[in-house]
Amino acid sequence: MSKALAGALLAFGLSSGFAVQAQTGTAPTDQPLSQHGARHHDGKHAFTKPSERIEARLAYIRTALKITDAQQAQWNAFAETLRNHARSADQRMQEFRAQRERGAVHERPSAIARLEQEQQRHAASVTRINELLTVQRPLYAALSAEQKAIADELLVPRRHGHRFGRGGSHRV
Numbered sequence: 001m002s003k004a005l006a007g008a009l010l011a012f013g014l015s016s017g018f019a020v021q022a023q024t025g026t027a028p029t030d031q032p033l034s035q036h037g038a039r040h041h042d043g044k045h046a047f048t049k050p051s052e053r054i055e056a057r058l059a060y061i062r063t064a065l066k067i068t069d070a071q072q073a074q075w076n077a078f079a080e081t082l083r084n085h086a087r088s089a090d091q092r093m094q095e096f097r098a099q100r101e102r103g104a105v106h107e108r109p110s111a112i113a114r115l116e117q118e119q120q121r122h123a124a125s126v127t128r129i130n131e132l133l134t135v136q137r138p139l140y141a142a143l144s145a146e147q148k149a150i151a152d153e154l155l156v157p158r159r160h161g162h163r164f165g166r167g168g169s170h171r172v
Contacts, residue, residue: 049093050086058082061154065147074139081135085128 058079067075099106109117136155143151 050089051083054082054086064150064154065143071139071142074135074142077135078139081131085131 062075062079140148140151140155
């Protein structure tokens with residue numbers, strides 16, 4: 001490998017580490033990573049499944065929105081939908097891991113098969129979004145103006161840690 005390429009890779013690696021540090025506001029730790037990349041905290045694993053993370057996220061959102069007794073029915077429907085989506089994600093993860101553990105020989109699908117798989121993923125995503133809209137619209141309508149301002153920041157869908165639309169001061 002040429003010295004220039006090695007230097008460029010080293011610089012990229014260092015800058016990536018600093019970028020992560022700048023985004024998270026924390027310094028890198030020397031803590032070991034578990035098999036799935038979750039850091040150990042006080043001898044415990046960080047959340048590894050969506051169903052484990054969802055309860056913490058729901059508690060945070062509920063507290064930030066200051067859900068009232070009058071809004072409880074709409075909140076319950078919203079929360080249960082998110083729990084169902086998390087359970088479905090858990091199931092998909094388990095199926096993927098089971099296939100990987102079985103050592104299933106995986107040939108690269110054809111271009112058409114890959115497009116069909118992508119189409120299925122998008123269709124499933126649209127279904128989840130429609131389910132979420134069905135329960136989020138009544139919840140949003142029941143919120144006060146102050147709560148709506150917070151909801152506009154907290155209830156924005158995320159993809160790989162980035163928000164669609166504008167970012168905000170509230171982080172989930």
